[in-house]
Amino acid sequence: MSKIALLNTRLANQIAAGEVVERPASVVKELLENALDAGASRVEIEVETGGTRLIRVRDNGAGMDAEDLPLSLARHATSKIRSLEDLEQVASLGFRGEALASISSVSRLGITSNADAEGASGLRAECEGNGMEVSVKPAPHPQGTSVEVRDLFFNTPARRKFLRTEKTEFSHLEEVVKRQALSRYDVAFHLRHNGRAVHQLAACDSDTARERRVAAVCGPAFINESLYIETDIGELKLWGWVGLPTFSRSQADLQHFFVNGRVIRDRLVSHAVRQAYRDVLYHGRHPAFVLYLELDPALVDVNVHPTKHEVRFRDGRKVHDFIFRSLHRALADVRPADQLPPTGELAQLSAQPALEQEPTQDSLAWGRPAAAPAGGFGSSVAAGAVREQVAGLRELYSRPAMEEVAEEAVPPLGYALAQLHGIYILSQNTEGLVLVDMHAAHERITYERMKSAHAGEGVRSQPLLVPQTVAVSQREADCAEAAAGLFAELGLGVQRAGEESLVLREVPVSLRDADVEQLLRDVLSDLLEYGTSDRIESHIDELLSTMACHGSVRANRRLTVPEMNALLRDMEATERSGQCNHGRPTWTQLSLEELDKLFLRGR
Ligand code: ADP
Numbered sequence: 001m002s003k004i005a006l007l008n009t010r011l012a013n014q015i016a017a018g019e020v021v022e023r024p025a026s027v028v029k030e031l032l033e034n035a036l037d038a039g040a041s042r043v044e045i046e047v048e049t050g051g052t053r054l055i056r057v058r059d060n061g062a063g064m065d066a067e068d069l070p071l072s073l074a075r076h077a078t079s080k081i082r083s084l085e086d087l088e089q090v091a092s093l094g095f096r097g098e099a100l101a102s103i104s105s106v107s108r109l110g111i112t113s114n115a116d117a118e119g120a121s122g123l124r125a126e127c128e129g130n131g132m133e134v135s136v137k138p139a140p141h142p143q144g145t146s147v148e149v150r151d152l153f154f155n156t157p158a159r160r161k162f163l164r165t166e167k168t169e170f171s172h173l174e175e176v177v178k179r180q181a182l183s184r185y186d187v188a189f190h191l192r193h194n195g196r197a198v199h200q201l202a203a204c205d206s207d208t209a210r211e212r213r214v215a216a217v218c219g220p221a222f223i224n225e226s227l228y229i230e231t232d233i234g235e236l237k238l239w240g241w242v243g244l245p246t247f248s249r250s251q252a253d254l255q256h257f258f259v260n261g262r263v264i265r266d267r268l269v270s271h272a273v274r275q276a277y278r279d280v281l282y283h284g285r286h287p288a289f290v291l292y293l294e295l296d297p298a299l300v301d302v303n304v305h306p307t308k309h310e311v312r313f314r315d316g317r318k319v320h321d322f323i324f325r326s327l328h329r330a331l332a333d334v335r336p337a338d339q340l341p342p343t344g345e346l347a348q349l350s351a352q353p354a355l356e357q358e359p360t361q362d363s364l365a366w367g368r369p370a371a372a373p374a375g376g377f378g379s380s381v382a383a384g385a386v387r388e389q390v391a392g393l394r395e396l397y398s399r400p401a402m403e404e405v406a407e408e409a410v411p412p413l414g415y416a417l418a419q420l421h422g423i424y425i426l427s428q429n430t431e432g433l434v435l436v437d438m439h440a441a442h443e444r445i446t447y448e449r450m451k452s453a454h455a456g457e458g459v460r461s462q463p464l465l466v467p468q469t470v471a472v473s474q475r476e477a478d479c480a481e482a483a484a485g486l487f488a489e490l491g492l493g494v495q496r497a498g499e500e501s502l503v504l505r506e507v508p509v510s511l512r513d514a515d516v517e518q519l520l521r522d523v524l525s526d527l528l529e530y531g532t533s534d535r536i537e538s539h540i541d542e543l544l545s546t547m548a549c550h551g552s553v554r555a556n557r558r559l560t561v562p563e564m565n566a567l568l569r570d571m572e573a574t575e576r577s578g579q580c581n582h583g584r585p586t587w588t589q590l591s592l593e594e595l596d597k598l599f600l601r602g603r
């Protein structure tokens with residue numbers, strides 16, 4: 001008897017399910033993708049017990065007829081691609097033809113579908129036995145498809161043990177629904193858990209409706225404390241919302257990135273974003289963003305991961321550079337004038353009561369006025385919706401022109417009134433009271449000036465007294481050789497000294513006391529992984545930042561009113577002046593309205 005035997009179909013599918021179906025959330029992801037691929041404009045998701053007992057996804061898409069319905073449950077059966085060429089520029093979310101077969105092998109699955117808009121009836125298919133035979137019988141259904149997945153992992157107890165509590169499973173599942181909802185504004189999404197409506201997101205037909213959806217999914221504070229950006233170069237387009245540095249998170253949990261409408265988690269992308277926030281984010285905090293990258297499908301390979309969470313870009317370096325530059329520019333250009341409270345529709349949005357499902361917001365409420373008065377400090381920060389005005393980045397929201405004319409006379413940060421305890425500047429602007437942490441603000445101004453001076457001079461290098469030999473791998477040595485030009489620009493004189501060794505002859509003057517060998521190794525590993533590195537700049541910036549900190553006005557120094565006003569004007573003109581070098585905010589606004597609330601004064 002031969003030792004090798006063909007697996008029965010169910011077992012083969014169960015093995016495939018190991019890659020795709022990890023938990024209820026993965027089932028929902030696959031079913032939602034199918035509904036969207038079928039052209040649905042409305043998707044209803046009903047879940048019981050965190051999705052382990054029941055997941056039902058109902059759509060109004062194209063549906064399936066008597067011929068296709070049983071085939072949909074077969075492994076390697078798909079309507080989405082026919083050839084390798086199709087695969088190379090696939091536009092649908094699914095294409096592996098595995099999801100339904102895998103899910104049906106580890107659950108009790110039934111599909112009811114109707115492909116005929118006029119015809120009254122529909123069909124229901126169920127899957128049985130180890131050969132996974134499909135039975136089909138008539139069942140009423142309007143045009144579209146309902147897929148019901150009951151008792152996930154009922155026949156695979158080992159996998160069932162990996163499931164967590166109902167609450168945890170549901171929160172993963174909800175996250176999947178939210179992400180899909182952010183990927184398709186034109187589709188309505190409804191989510192119910194244990195009979196209770198959790199999300200009811202109508203299809204969006206305007207920019208405001210889209211913002212409303214982002215607010216419902218990411219919390220209203222996010223949309224009010226983010227920049228809208230939209231930029232393109234050649235075939236690359238990037239748009240979406242990036243959180244202001246002061247709206248940072250303790251976890252990387254509000255980061256949504258989409259490539260051609262597909263939800264993606266990608267190291268290259270996260271690195272580019274992190275690098276863009278480097279100079280403005282408080283240490284250890286994570287930025288928040290909802291971003292959409294669009295490019296020719298032929299320039300990105302989506303077939304590199306079973307759940308298609310990862311992609312591979314044909315020109316990763318270009319994509320990295322594009323994302324970094326777009327965000328870096330947008331963040332640098334945030335000015336006090338942009339951070340004044342929103343008016344009109346957006347103001348209403350922020351004034352809406354927190355939605356039931358709003359994630360807990362932990363945007364930082366820094367500063368010494370620690371206790372936020374009701375609707376006070378916290379919401380004044382929340383009011384900092386920023387208006388993007390960079391060339392090439394379209395302005396989405398505009399403030400009424402009349403108001404602009406009326407306010408023109410008073411500069412955004414107003415005129416200084418007094419100094420408080422030698423720490424804060426109090427200033428009056430059109431909105432009300434502005435509080436400035438004078439040390440933090442001055443530090444940023446000094447730092448930005450030092451950076452421009454440094455950039456203007458170019459990097460000055462000095463030769464090492466004794467050239468330093470650095471042992472590296474062959475791959476690293478090749479990389480260093482290829483990047484000789486880049487190293488020269490950064491002021492590092494590096495030469496190859498052998499198969500696996502480099503010799504360091506020159507270093508930037510400002511880095512003469514740093515651990516240059518370690519820096520070189522880090523740069524090489526960045527270059528190998530992302531095709532680019534900002535370590536040297538980052539290190540130089542750190543040194544400049546420290547110098548700026550020591551060179552800035554200390555707390556407890558008396559400033560005259562003209563000195564204070566000069567500082568306010570400098571802030572208005574300085575890049576990134578909303579945060580000090582360490583990412584803390586430099587100023588905040590208390591509007592008259594908020595002050596009125598403190599005194600229960602109605603107007
Ligand atoms: P894939 O999505 O990779 O093609 P699936 O196993 O998820 O593989 O689905 C198999 C096929 O079943 C799809 O290609 C599609 O033709 C059909 N199908 C699945 N779900 C739906 C749906 N909700 N509406 C219409 N057709 C569907």
Ligand code: MG
Pocket residue numbers: 030033034094095097099100
């Ligand atoms: Mg699919």
